[in-house]
Amino acid sequence: MEGRAIRNDRDEYFINEKIRDREVRVIGADGVQLGVMPIAEARRLAEEAELDLVKISPGARPPVCKIIDYGKFKYEKTRKEKEAKKKQHVVEIKEIRMSPNIDDNDLATKANAARKFLTKGDRVKVTLRFRGREMSHMKDHVHILTDFAAQLQDIAVIDRQPKVEGRTMTMFLTEKR
Numbered sequence: 001m002e003g004r005a006i007r008n009d010r011d012e013y014f015i016n017e018k019i020r021d022r023e024v025r026v027i028g029a030d031g032v033q034l035g036v037m038p039i040a041e042a043r044r045l046a047e048e049a050e051l052d053l054v055k056i057s058p059g060a061r062p063p064v065c066k067i068i069d070y071g072k073f074k075y076e077k078t079r080k081e082k083e084a085k086k087k088q089h090v091v092e093i094k095e096i097r098m099s100p101n102i103d104d105n106d107l108a109t110k111a112n113a114a115r116k117f118l119t120k121g122d123r124v125k126v127t128l129r130f131r132g133r134e135m136s137h138m139k140d141h142v143h144i145l146t147d148f149a150a151q152l153q154d155i156a157v158i159d160r161q162p163k164v165e166g167r168t169m170t171m172f173l174t175e176k177r
Contacts, residue, residue, distance in 0.1 A: 014058070021063050023039065024039055025060070026065050027064065027066040029051055036062055051069050053067055054066055054067075054073065092122045092123070094114075094123070095125045098128050114148075125172055126170065128144055141169070146162070149173060155175060
């Protein structure tokens with residue numbers, strides 16, 4: 001039970017002899033509040049229980065320390081963080097690329113792929129790529145993106161309207177809430 005300060009991702013825990021405050025509020029190993037006492041007495045209680053004295057809330061007045069097994073405390077904390085990460089869903093952006101001379105059947109196939117992405121909760125970036133002489137007729141092909149959005153209007157809504165960026169025209173779709 002040597003004095004050590006452990007640096008965690010966001011928190012810094014002071015343990016045993018690294019706690020420099022004169023008085024601390026102590027919570028026992030069983031979770032019962034033991035009250036405010038001098039640091040020497042709190043360390044003695046932790047040693048008697050063969051556990052660590054860990055400063056949990058340094059911002060409080062007086063600081064709150066708990067008598068716990070630090071290894072177990074750290075393990076429980078990382079396990080809780082992993083559980084929280086499992087439950088959150090990261091929204092990805094999936095891209096569907098098309099050219100201005102796409103056929104109706106190909107457009108329907110791409111729409112089905114986009115439908116799968118949207119039902120999984122992802123955003124869909126629909127890109128219409130122009131090459132060569134197609135560049136001079138960009139405005140004539142906006143209907144391809146609007147038709148694409150119309151095929152998905154039952155489950156999707158246009159997040160960002162079609163916009164020309166260099167050689168491409170892009171539009172974003174998200175799932176209806």
